[in-house]
Amino acid sequence: MGTISLKNISKSFGSTEVLKDLSVDIKDGEFLTLVGPSGCGKSTLLRIIAGLEQQTSGDVLIDNKNVNKIRASERDLAMVFQSYALYPHLSVRRNLETPLRLRDYNSFERLPLIGNLSPNKKQKTESINQLVSKTSETLKISELLDRKPGQLSGGQRQRVALGRAMVREPVAFLMDEPLSNLDAALRVHMRSELSELHSSLKTTFVYVTHDQAEALTMSSRMAVMIDGNLLQLDTPQEVYDNPSSLSVAQFVGSPKINIFKGSSDSSGTVNLLNLNLKRKSSETNLELNIGIRPEHLEISNQSDEDTFSAKVSYRENLGSDIFFHVNTEDGMNRIIVRGIPQLTHEISNGSTVNIKRAPNKALLFNQEGKRVQFNNA
């Protein structure tokens, strides 16, 4: 089992409040990502779960047991750190053995030389060796066991750090931005490996990252945190399609969602630029922020009532997609539009294009950034 419940967690450092009354329920076997910009308190939350940091108020429950007073090492969690935090003076094998030795040997057996006199030590050593070799085979690091961490590449260190967390077979893994020290290609590769590892281990993963792409690709659910508040906790698809607030919509998705200034009239008709949306807003007579993701806008040949024209200021070619940074004619909005390379390769900087929006994709937010729904009717 590996359920973790956080109940009304608050944390202050001096007078600065880092976490504000946060509650999360993490299910057994789930890959939950805590995602948010730097300084939003996600790492602090992870450290509170781990027991490395004490919350100012609130409860942490692991498998329905309150662990507020239980030390980090006795919570049966394993953590993978951003800098890997391998013991630099020990070989990879000893790095993997260390958590097991500390857990399995008693203090007498850990003594050098005379510790070997203990009758049970031999058996324990054998089981430790077995676990280490099993883990190193899973992670394909068997041939690295006798090296020191200093002799490994970034990706290899990452694996060893994972291995050190895995050997103990903990109830949950806590990962603090484990991929952010890797180069871009390796990071993408490790994402899929981590996902595979999660599905084969079936253990709870709590994963902290500032990279929304990692959160979207790997997690079964993601928790978006901004400024110490939990803004939304849902599946990646739901968070992407249906963000609860403007900040979530802006944080999730790359390139960023386009935000237009607009308003709704007394009948609820939403107006932006020269367009009217077909769906009616549930709130009338309101200044609105209308969000449309870049992939829901396209460059069109004709101009009609559903299009608006804009001037291309920058063309960002990614090979599979081209993103056009365009300015609307009134000069108020700078937006990003996705174009398909085959259809748009002739468009260059400075040209004027017509932009058409996909229907039923716009998101409404009020001035405070709260989501405003459309009328279903």
Place this chain on the structure above:
Amino acid sequence: MQAKQYIGESWKHGILIIGAILVLLPFYMMVSMSLKSQQEIQSISGGLIGAQEVQTFPVCVKTGYSEETCTTKPYIYNYWFAFEKAPIPRYLMNGVIVTLSIFIIQVLVALPCAYALAKLRFYGREFVFSMVLFCLLIPVHGIALPLYVMLAQAGLVDTYSALILPWTISVFGIFLMRQFFMTVPDELIDAARMDGMGEYSIVWKVMLPTAIPALLAFAIFSVVAHWNDYFWPRMVITGNRDLFTPPLGIREFRGGIDSDEFGPMMASIVTVTVPLIVAFIIAQKRFIEGITLTGMK
């Protein structure tokens, strides 16, 4: 162009060579005098090793050795007589006992202190650290008398304890190790805590191995200072020759009827200095290994 470069380079080397000669000259004199006869030393002749003529040494005869034993080459006589006249091995052993005990206890005290000051959060930490810095400013000689009185009251004068105890808490060591521990990433300590280590295990099993370069630097300071210390042993060792440290031992060659026999005196100084130089060379090699050890990222 190239010639110009050479001139620029030779300038630097010239200055460095002069500096090196100035520093090494006393050592040259020391070694040279420990090999030569008294006449050669006084007439400043004979180069590095002198003529090494077999001769009879009058001071030796006066001390009561047979004329046959006293007739030999100067370098053999100097070293032989140095060891005859004073129990130099005993002094060297005392030196080793005292400096090693001081260093080991200093490490035992300084590492946990430095760890607490660098990595633990507790009320008053900054104040304690400023006190440590303040203690760095107190000159040893200023508190020597009160220390002596305290040791005398405790009945510890003329014991190893008197030589060791006052130096066991090294504020310099605490400061140096604290500065080094500040550079050790917090995540390493957190990882150790997650693995189940207690705070003391962290100090000895994680911090100590990563701190070996800093520890060696500290060892050089500590061992050199206490091996060469003349002031403190002179104060607390008042009569018992068995407790003499090497610098006190050298003093035996000063004064008395044979007051200006420099050969054996220099020979004893060479024997006292060589262990330090050897230790330093070994430490230097380990020093570089120690730096490569910290493969942290």
